[in-house]
Amino acid sequence: MNLDPFGWDSFFAQAFAGYPENEYAPGRVIAEHRGSYGVATEMGEVAAAVSGRLRHAARGPADFPAVGDWVVLERRELPGHGLIQAVLPRKSRFARRAAGGPSEAQLVAANVEVLFLVSGLDGDFNVRRIERYLVLAWESGANPVIVLNKADVCSELEKRVQAVERVAAGVPVVAVSAAAGGLESLASWLTPGRTVALLGSSGVGKSTIANRLLGNPVQAVQGVREHDSRGRHTTTARQLLQLPGGALLIDTPGMRELQLLAGEDSLEAAFADVEALARRCRFRDCSHANEPGCAVQAALQTGELEAARLESYRKLQREAAFEARRQDRSAAQIEKERWKRIHKAQRERQKP
Numbered sequence: 001m002n003l004d005p006f007g008w009d010s011f012f013a014q015a016f017a018g019y020p021e022n023e024y025a026p027g028r029v030i031a032e033h034r035g036s037y038g039v040a041t042e043m044g045e046v047a048a049a050v051s052g053r054l055r056h057a058a059r060g061p062a063d064f065p066a067v068g069d070w071v072v073l074e075r076r077e078l079p080g081h082g083l084i085q086a087v088l089p090r091k092s093r094f095a096r097r098a099a100g101g102p103s104e105a106q107l108v109a110a111n112v113e114v115l116f117l118v119s120g121l122d123g124d125f126n127v128r129r130i131e132r133y134l135v136l137a138w139e140s141g142a143n144p145v146i147v148l149n150k151a152d153v154c155s156e157l158e159k160r161v162q163a164v165e166r167v168a169a170g171v172p173v174v175a176v177s178a179a180a181g182g183l184e185s186l187a188s189w190l191t192p193g194r195t196v197a198l199l200g201s202s203g204v205g206k207s208t209i210a211n212r213l214l215g216n217p218v219q220a221v222q223g224v225r226e227h228d229s230r231g232r233h234t235t236t237a238r239q240l241l242q243l244p245g246g247a248l249l250i251d252t253p254g255m256r257e258l259q260l261l262a263g264e265d266s267l268e269a270a271f272a273d274v275e276a277l278a279r280r281c282r283f284r285d286c287s288h289a290n291e292p293g294c295a296v297q298a299a300l301q302t303g304e305l306e307a308a309r310l311e312s313y314r315k316l317q318r319e320a321a322f323e324a325r326r327q328d329r330s331a332a333q334i335e336k337e338r339w340k341r342i343h344k345a346q347r348e349r350q351k352p
């Protein structure tokens, strides 16, 4: 099987070049179930597990494979058994706080190239929330595209698109209606072999868009997710899906739980306008409260900067600072958790 349709390219080929081809084969993680992986390889899809070597070398959850990762498999074990020896460098990564305890980031997806940030144009419309998602996008390394859905029920379309464009800093903004119209305006990002993902709050239409992109409603129901009796989503195993046009969609439940886990750098990227103003303040450590010569306050006066945007930036800065303190754990604690994981894995293996 040719791996190009799964997104194999020169970036990954170069990373794989260090592994002898007669011993190792590359593959892409297309599904993850507690500790085991579905991996697409030249020999077809295999069920795979991480090797003891990888497990022991891992410094944290982020060193384990995630959906979308390209991994290095032991060739002699294929196609019957996939043994993952290494994870190739990532183009992008999406992390969330690991469940249970003060643990470090856990990956929910890797190597997303285009991230559709979905927002509703209906009563739920919220520019501040879009700002937050943009920070997340910059943090991940994927290229964001802002998708404003439900254009069919929006009476002030132009005004809202412009409001978003003002905070988007050059990120493309498209208005669509997944339910009523088509998604042709997303086509230019859906090129063969390119990996995309949808991110946005509950109810904005991510499932509707995913089903539309998948084209075949029957396949969409089976392949993506179904609403169970309680109206909640249940998920199936396949999490990296091939769209009819050849693009790849990562659709994992983990993406739904993503919260801001951003560093200062991505904040600065998302709020470059405020940063540029702050650099013009008279005092280097200006708090932009009531210092003389404050360019930020001046911009608020002229209306160049919206007070809500500044407040949003401050709030996100506080969160980032909190997160940084949380992640600043001692090496001993990381080591302790590593051993806990190893022992747990050993117990799992010993189960009949």
Ligand SMILES: Nc1nc2c(ncn2[C@@H]2O[C@H](COP(=O)(O)OP(=O)(O)OP(=O)(O)O)[C@@H](O)[C@H]2O)c(=O)[nH]1
Residues within 6 Å of the ligand: 149, 150, 151, 152, 153, 176, 177, 178, 179, 180, 181, 200, 201, 202, 203, 204, 205, 206, 207, 208, 209, 233, 256
């Ligand atoms: N009017 C209108 N409604 C839409 C559109 N797209 C989706 N909806 C509706 O919005 C509701 C939520 O859509 P979903 O696709 O389930 O939203 P979601 O983002 O997947 O939500 P979660 O699964 O909770 O994360 C559904 O009732 C959809 O029918 C649209 O373009 N226009």
Ligand SMILES: [Zn+2]
Residues within 6 Å of the ligand: 278, 281, 282, 286, 287, 288, 289, 291, 293, 294, 295, 296, 297
């Ligand atoms: Zn200032």
